[in-house]
Amino acid sequence: MGTPESLVHQIAHWAETTPDRPAQHDLSTATHLTLSWSAYWQRVQAVGRGLLALGHEVGDAVALLGANRPAWVHAQFGIQAARGIVAPIYTTSTMEQTSYIVGHAKAKIAIAGDASLLEKLLEGEKAGIFPALESIITFDPIEHEDPRIMSLDQLIERGADQAGLDERLSSLDPEQTCLLIYTSGTTGTPKGVELSHAGQLMIGRSIISLHPEIGDPGRYRSVSYLPLCHQAEQLFTNIFSLLTGGQVYFCPDLAQIKEYLVEARPTVFLGVPRVWEKFEAALQAKLADTTPARGRLAAWAMKTELHCFKKEMAQGGKPYNPLGRRIGRWLVINKIKSALGMDELEVSVTGSAPIAVSTQEFFASLGIKIMEAYGLSETSGVATVTDFACPKFGTVGKAVPGVSLRISDEGEIQVQGPNNTSGYLHMPEETAELYTEDGWLRTGDLGTIDEEGNVSITGRIKEIIITAGGKNVAPTEMENHIKSIPGVGQAVVVGDRKPYLCALITLDSENIAELRQASGCSGEEISSLASDPAFITWIEGQIEECCNKKVARYQTIKRFEVLGHEFSVEGGELTATMKLRRGPIHEKYAATIEALYA
Numbered sequence: 001m002g003t004p005e006s007l008v009h010q011i012a013h014w015a016e017t018t019p020d021r022p023a024q025h026d027l028s029t030a031t032h033l034t035l036s037w038s039a040y041w042q043r044v045q046a047v048g049r050g051l052l053a054l055g056h057e058v059g060d061a062v063a064l065l066g067a068n069r070p071a072w073v074h075a076q077f078g079i080q081a082a083r084g085i086v087a088p089i090y091t092t093s094t095m096e097q098t099s100y101i102v103g104h105a106k107a108k109i110a111i112a113g114d115a116s117l118l119e120k121l122l123e124g125e126k127a128g129i130f131p132a133l134e135s136i137i138t139f140d141p142i143e144h145e146d147p148r149i150m151s152l153d154q155l156i157e158r159g160a161d162q163a164g165l166d167e168r169l170s171s172l173d174p175e176q177t178c179l180l181i182y183t184s185g186t187t188g189t190p191k192g193v194e195l196s197h198a199g200q201l202m203i204g205r206s207i208i209s210l211h212p213e214i215g216d217p218g219r220y221r222s223v224s225y226l227p228l229c230h231q232a233e234q235l236f237t238n239i240f241s242l243l244t245g246g247q248v249y250f251c252p253d254l255a256q257i258k259e260y261l262v263e264a265r266p267t268v269f270l271g272v273p274r275v276w277e278k279f280e281a282a283l284q285a286k287l288a289d290t291t292p293a294r295g296r297l298a299a300w301a302m303k304t305e306l307h308c309f310k311k312e313m314a315q316g317g318k319p320y321n322p323l324g325r326r327i328g329r330w331l332v333i334n335k336i337k338s339a340l341g342m343d344e345l346e347v348s349v350t351g352s353a354p355i356a357v358s359t360q361e362f363f364a365s366l367g368i369k370i371m372e373a374y375g376l377s378e379t380s381g382v383a384t385v386t387d388f389a390c391p392k393f394g395t396v397g398k399a400v401p402g403v404s405l406r407i408s409d410e411g412e413i414q415v416q417g418p419n420n421t422s423g424y425l426h427m428p429e430e431t432a433e434l435y436t437e438d439g440w441l442r443t444g445d446l447g448t449i450d451e452e453g454n455v456s457i458t459g460r461i462k463e464i465i466i467t468a469g470g471k472n473v474a475p476t477e478m479e480n481h482i483k484s485i486p487g488v489g490q491a492v493v494v495g496d497r498k499p500y501l502c503a504l505i506t507l508d509s510e511n512i513a514e515l516r517q518a519s520g521c522s523g524e525e526i527s528s529l530a531s532d533p534a535f536i537t538w539i540e541g542q543i544e545e546c547c548n549k550k551v552a553r554y555q556t557i558k559r560f561e562v563l564g565h566e567f568s569v570e571g572g573e574l575t576a577t578m579k580l581r582r583g584p585i586h587e588k589y590a591a592t593i594e595a596l597y598a
Helices: 006-017 035-053 070-081 095-104 115-126 152-158 162-170 197-210 231-244 254-264 274-288 292-314 323-340 357-364 428-434 474-485 509-517 526-530 533-546 583-587 590-596
Strands: 022-026 033-036 061-065 085-088 111-112 133-137 149-151 177-182 191-197 223-225 247-250 268-270 347-350 371-376 402-405 412-416 439-447 455-460 490-493 501-507 557-562
Touching: 006 035, 006 197, 006 231, 022 035, 033 035, 035 070, 035 152, 035 162, 035 428, 061 070, 061 095, 061 115, 061 223, 061 474, 070 085, 070 162, 070 177, 070 231, 070 247, 095 115, 095 590, 111 115, 111 247, 115 133, 133 152, 149 152, 152 162, 177 231, 191 197, 197 402, 223 231, 223 526, 231 247, 231 268, 231 533, 247 254, 254 323, 274 292, 274 490, 274 509, 292 323, 292 357, 323 347, 323 509, 357 474, 428 439, 474 490, 474 501, 490 533, 490 583, 501 526, 501 590, 509 526, 509 533, 533 557, 557 590, 583 590
Parallel strands: 022 247, 061 085, 061 111, 085 177, 111 133, 133 149, 223 247, 268 347, 347 371, 501 557
Antiparallel strands: 022 033, 177 191, 402 412, 412 439, 439 455, 490 501
């Protein structure tokens, strides 16, 4: 079968050693569909044979867009089994963005999840943005007159050349590019980051070596819900499950994540900061809405849990379980975790964007330690991770085994290791700019490394604000302070070439009740609170207390605007993984920002 050091060979390994063990769960079907490792591997090979029947050549890229489903992963590994390259596309991408990736990757075949995504492809093709596709495959059957269009099952029916597929599998090079992760386009033109089998497996093994509790065969259980176009979800859906022989529950809609957590009871969970913040807001709202007696009991239990957690951290992670903590867990904490579907959670992780320490401490008060990981698509997703036994909140942890870090004279974090990308597809100049002359990858992030090796991110080189007074300011510090105000959803600090800093603030719709109670205002909706002078006065006091008192004078927020709505992917303010798109935000709210300096 060839080397076991590729992603697809990992599937073959579990299919051979544990053929009947559950691997994938699809709850979106009329009946709960579970696939064993044997069935999983059979499906992957069938897709690979189908692609060979379509004339797929070694090294060809195949565009792939669709919601998180087993079919997505079957398509991905079928492509890789045929020695192709997967070019994933966010379902939220516009027709122009979708077409750009299809054309840039030079894809001859595309796979679409549903009719709307199919039409997006056809629209881009008709507009001449990319050359005509040779074949288009859909997850499910779709009636269409175009003879090139077929379902995944119809593709599988065409494949019969197992010998041809075996030959490609045996010649598969783990160092070859197997996946493109297109940068989310927060600024500039998206670039196709080339990732290999070996680089991704190296990162997976490094993290498991640090946290062996997730590596026990068959113990791993996760929910796949973030876009699989993002390397962080690739790690949790694919890399870790392939290394552990674990199970993955596929959630095709982020809005359903709470229901899926209760069903799956994951042992490992990845949440970008905005997901954890949404959970926090919803929990705070429920706690505020309970009876006074239950509220006091919950507050005591959470305060006790957080106190004991901090004591454990102060003594290097040594367990500290006094009677009060055990009682609080029994009466309150365990019940909350069970209601969340997190009662069997062993490892919880955040990444992709900065998370507020206040959010980490909130979940620590519920017995949930959120590890923070840091990395880029260009580093196969991860370069550092916090110590699970003794995380140091406010940092993103230490370099994982096999990865080296350094801080340049300009304060930039730079990375070296076998996990680093070979470059950007068809972009030699951008690839050359990515690396220093001595071979270190430039992250574009500013940071520091303390005496223990913990990395702190202080900002992005391209996001640094230079005030009219010449002060360099990293906005994320103030933004995290503002986001610690209960009920605040997002904050964007502005002030480049301006005499002082201002902020755009959004409120969290799930926390309206707590906002009303805290501010003493009666607005029922975000828009009404945002226009209430009394509420604005309250927010002003909170910014002074939670932010301005904690930063240097030149970093203080002088004026702000509370928007009457939340930021969203549809509104263009957030990427598909809910990171701020600063450029589009500055453009969209240019008049509002200018008014703050009037």
